[in-house]
Amino acid sequence: MSVLKTYLDKENELKNLQAELEAMKDDAGLKHEMELKQRIEALMTEFDKTNRDVINLLDPEHFSTNASGKTGTGVRKKRALKVYKNPETGEVIETRGGNHKGIRAWKDQYGQETVDSWVIAEHT
Numbered sequence: 001m002s003v004l005k006t007y008l009d010k011e012n013e014l015k016n017l018q019a020e021l022e023a024m025k026d027d028a029g030l031k032h033e034m035e036l037k038q039r040i041e042a043l044m045t046e047f048d049k050t051n052r053d054v055i056n057l058l059d060p061e062h063f064s065t066n067a068s069g070k071t072g073t074g075v076r077k078k079r080a081l082k083v084y085k086n087p088e089t090g091e092v093i094e095t096r097g098g099n100h101k102g103i104r105a106w107k108d109q110y111g112q113e114t115v116d117s118w119v120i121a122e123h124t
Helices: 003-025 028-046 051-058 101-110 112-116
Strands: 081-085 092-095 119-123
Touching: 028 051, 092 101, 101 112
Parallel strands: none
Antiparallel strands: 081 092, 081 119
16 A cells, blocks of 8 residues: 555544544533533542542442452452372471462472362362
């Protein structure tokens, strides 16, 4: 595609977008929302509050969990405590993750599936 054709296509897209913007400016719903936004921002400035402060005020649980149940602030649910018991040695290891030094050594020696079968308890 030539540079001129690309330029003309982009220019046409720009004209279409400008026409859409002009049409939206006459929308009563948009005007109402813009006025609401301006008023909220004025109140936030008056009371020296941030977006996060307002959200916490109106919905304190917003940042603790979202609709999917996942945490929204980087705080994640604590992993379950797993208790492994090696049947050959009787050694017991309690861990919340699979990166435990002893568990890794067992997995290297006995294999992933075998060690996973040694879980004797799982606590949340």
